[in-house]
Amino acid sequence: MKRCILFITGFLFVAGIAAAQTQEAEPGLFTADGQPVSWDRLLEAAGAVEVVFLGEQHDDTVAHRRQLRVLEALQERYGQQRPLVLSLEMFERDVQLVLDEYRQGLIPETQFLNAARPWPNYKRDYRPLVEFARAHGWVILAANAPRRYVNRVRRLGREALEALSPQARGYLPPLPYPEPSDLYRRRFVALMRGVSHGSMQVDVEHLLQAQALWDATMAYSLAEHLMRQPEALIVHVTGAFHVEGRMGTPEMLQRYRPGTRMLVVVLRPAADPLRFDPAQHMGLGDFIWLTPAPKSSARP
Template sequence: AATVQQIIDAIGKSDAIFLGENHDDAVAHYFQSEIFKKTFDSYGKNRNVVLSMEMFERDVQTIVDEYLKDLITEKKFLDDSRPWNNYKNDYRPLVEYAKQNKLAVIAANAPRRYVNMVSRNGRDSINNLSPEAKKWLAPLPYASPSAEYAKKFNSLMGSVNGGDNHSVAKILDSQTLWDATMAFSIAERLKNNKNSLIIHVNGSFHTENRLGTAEQLLKYSPKAKVLVITMRSEDDFTKFDKAKYTDLGDFVILTDAKVPRSFK
């Protein structure tokens, strides 16, 4: 068992911290806010604490920045930045805390329209995009998924849809574009600001077992110190099955699945 203070201590020795969530887990969202605040309280004087988010896409970075600087209203920010449906309850507290404390927020993800392109037409389809559009993605060609990640993904997809191999391969390529682009967004910040301490929020599958976005980051920033925190919602959250959970992250936090979901 680990204490919150041990997690904060480990964060201080890291460059990029991945907080993997179930998107509808209210307890995980509360925990993320606490971790973000405690990280800033502990290290904000000496490190540039940055929030990075799967929930915003790279082409809205300017809009995010304008809101953080109070140049535009929250209504116009939300009108134009394509926030997730659960933004108000689940992610707004993080963004508002960053705004109050003048912390940067990275809109880390690949635009969904291009991820959708790859899932329909395969990874080579994005080569047809304009140079302007390609700026919103990881540098092309982006890396292939690792064998371990592909195996995990194929196992998940097989159980979801009976696994048409050709379409699953395209969906895996689109998932990997997500991973690579989020990783590249984090790597850019680490390269341009060596003193950054980046808290990145994403769906847990993207970083479980230090795969996906976490392993893609090490392709761009081989020396980055990465910490993976995975939050899992379980009915019997008081029982920690080491064999089942230990490899999911450097820290694995079980939350109570009986707590009402933050959205349906």
């Protein structure tokens, strides 16, 4: 309940969304407390902030199409007013140069893909976002921590990063990176308890610290860019767990850049995408955008 109140308060501050709806509601799009809301209200709210988080389930193809729709609408509405930036969990900070070279047309796509370690579903789900941003002159950020360092934390704990070279540390936020909040910790531990690992011995604390490294690195990437370009509007695409309840990456961003204006949009599969279920959806984001759930839908 406390989280929901915080969400509703932040939501009203950012965009005044709880005002009477005078436009037709977008199917499946709701406010934090479940009120149907129009597409135009979403765009108005996005224009009032510095970072728009789009939290997804990675295999939700409908969500990816909707993300592209968001980019297209922001380009049309704000492209002449503000620098627009696409930030992606799906690329790691050590391939930023490669991403920049491709964005600038210095290397062909085949070389970009060979060097950038794209996710297996890149062509279907993320390429349309990158190509749209590239075609319209957006900056594109490789926001995430290199997975080899995340794996090191998962195996050995956060202190193991101290052994890295200065060059390697340059791909990470300043060490030691912030601890996850107590609420995020409880949420993560509860999730891990619900996951079966068979006979594997899992160090939940190391897993949590690895998760926190992802959150901290993405948040630091956003904060760094806003320091360089404070007038920018950044759209950050990431897994929903990293942003639900404004925990995870948004919390870390507030630590690195207090006062950053942000909007959290959670795209969540649902058996009935036109029905807001308070037990499942309340307070997940400033907006919750429900998508049709495939029969084999899994948690992000």
